[in-house]
Amino acid sequence: DAKTTQPPSMDCAEGRAANLPCNHSTISGNEYVYWYRQIHSQGPQYIIHGLKNNETNEMASLIITEDRKSSTLILPHATLRDTAVYYCIVNAGNNRKLIWGLGTSLAVNP
């Protein structure tokens, strides 16, 4: 599975959009970009995933560049409860194992 690079930490003001970047320059054509988050050592929580088109759900939006070498997770109106470690994972899907990096620790400030 391809490796990903994320900034170790970011800050965001409550109510503002949080934009979390991820680089995955070695992604293969059949690999998806998945985002999970982990709130204070709880179980990881799925957020969103995509292949090449941008995706949106009730939690977030995922913007994938045309060359698929990077992506951005957008939390449109961050709340204090969104403070967590966010993981960008590239995975071929089909229920394969997830390989985790260190993620981005997002602090949402009041």
Add this chain to the structure above:
Amino acid sequence: EPEVTQTPSHQVTQMGQEVILRCVPISNHLYFYWYRQILGQKVEFLVSFYNNEISEKSEIFDDQFSVERPDGSNFTLKIRSTKLEDSAMYFCASSDTPGRNTEAFFGQGTRLTVV
């Protein structure tokens, strides 16, 4: 909303003892996983299980580890003779139909402390 449940939430055991960590995956899921996270470190894959057999395992999952689906609902991880370095959060996860690119759902974890 359906969820993965794990018991116990915290287990303390003496070095050399056997432990069994229990998980109830989401009922219609077919793939099951165990991951672990040592305090302050990355989440690490241990094993995946499908159709009543291990489909993949990591180097961490040595002969001291085993998994079982003893009935239609439970999925267990057994560590035969625990070591201090087995202290970690253990997460169970499950996912949906094979061939679909679906997400994995995680339980809240069991914190294992080996003393």
